[in-house]
Amino acid sequence: MTYPSFVVGIAGGTGAGKTTVARLITENVEDSVTRIPLDNYYRDLSHLDLEEREEVNYDHPDAFEWGLLREHLELLLSGQPVEMPQYDFEIHNRADETVTVEPTDVIVVEGILGLYDDAINDMLDLRLYVETDADVRILRRIERDVVQRGRDLEGVIGQYLSTVKPMHEQFIEPTKKHADLIIPEGANSMAVNLLQERLQNEVDGDATRTWERGALEKHVTGSRIDGE
Numbered sequence: 001m002t003y004p005s006f007v008v009g010i011a012g013g014t015g016a017g018k019t020t021v022a023r024l025i026t027e028n029v030e031d032s033v034t035r036i037p038l039d040n041y042y043r044d045l046s047h048l049d050l051e052e053r054e055e056v057n058y059d060h061p062d063a064f065e066w067g068l069l070r071e072h073l074e075l076l077l078s079g080q081p082v083e084m085p086q087y088d089f090e091i092h093n094r095a096d097e098t099v100t101v102e103p104t105d106v107i108v109v110e111g112i113l114g115l116y117d118d119a120i121n122d123m124l125d126l127r128l129y130v131e132t133d134a135d136v137r138i139l140r141r142i143e144r145d146v147v148q149r150g151r152d153l154e155g156v157i158g159q160y161l162s163t164v165k166p167m168h169e170q171f172i173e174p175t176k177k178h179a180d181l182i183i184p185e186g187a188n189s190m191a192v193n194l195l196q197e198r199l200q201n202e203v204d205g206d207a208t209r210t211w212e213r214g215a216l217e218k219h220v221t222g223s224r225i226d227g228e
């Protein structure tokens with residue numbers, strides 16, 4: 001594998017199409033890609049009962065265990081495997097099992113606040129923000145949460161108005177300024193094709209790397225090379 005990995009961050013509002021973009025841009029190089037859903041790094045809330053967990057604001061940055069995510073990315077970038085937590089949306093909590101994740105040529109970190117944390121941003125080689133209108137996103141979310149995440153319509157609407165929408169405006173949308181590329185409407189075929197090609201080049205070893213000697217140390221300690 002190419003060392004260190006090429007790290008892509010994908011952020012954007014709920015239902016914007018982040019997961020779809022992550023899947024499509026990596027589908028030709030699947031075996032060389034590690035996907036890291038930010039959702040897996042929601043804090044462990046086992047100390048709360050289900051009713052209390054239903055009241056948590058899952059769109060605020062404090063809902064995530066950033067230290068663990070940083071640690072895992074650093075380990076992967078230094079060539080070591082990690083035990084990635086898994087998340088169960090139906091019970092609003094981490095699942096009991098973890099999954100062993102090995103370092104690969106390409107790492108994709110994807111989630112609503114994928115471009116929020118400064119230290120994580122420093123570890124990303126390519127930062128993408130998926131931008132889709134709020135009305136389209138809420139319609140997608142209603143369908144997904146009811147069908148796949150065991151929610152009812154009233155609950156989805158209540159959560160959207162009380163936390164999802166205000167947190168999007170306060171914390172998620174402003175991270176767009178960190179993006180190298182903004183992808184409109186999620187699975188936009190031109191953007192997807194260009195990104196597929198870029199990742200294929202990374203895996204084939206054809207991509208022009210801007211890394212300098214010692215860049216890994218800078219990468220891991222968070223001091224990015226000027227101009228990257």
Ligand SMILES: Nc1ncnc2c1ncn2[C@@H]1O[C@H](COP(=O)(O)OP(=O)(O)O)[C@@H](O)[C@H]1O
Pocket residue numbers: 012013014015016017018019020021140144185186187188
């Ligand atoms: N460009 C698109 N056109 C139509 N539907 C899309 C598009 N991109 C994503 N979707 C659909 O929208 C829903 C939410 O997409 P998803 O990728 O899960 O969003 P996110 O990960 O940002 O929450 C899924 O059902 C997906 O198939």
Ligand SMILES: O=c1ccn([C@@H]2O[C@H](COP(=O)(O)O)[C@@H](O)[C@H]2O)c(=O)[nH]1
Pocket residue numbers: 013014015018039042058059088089091092093111112164
């Ligand atoms: O227990 C939970 C944890 C998260 N959420 C919601 O999930 C979305 C993020 O996932 P996307 O796939 O990007 O939509 C976030 O807006 C949280 O509100 C939840 O409902 N319950």
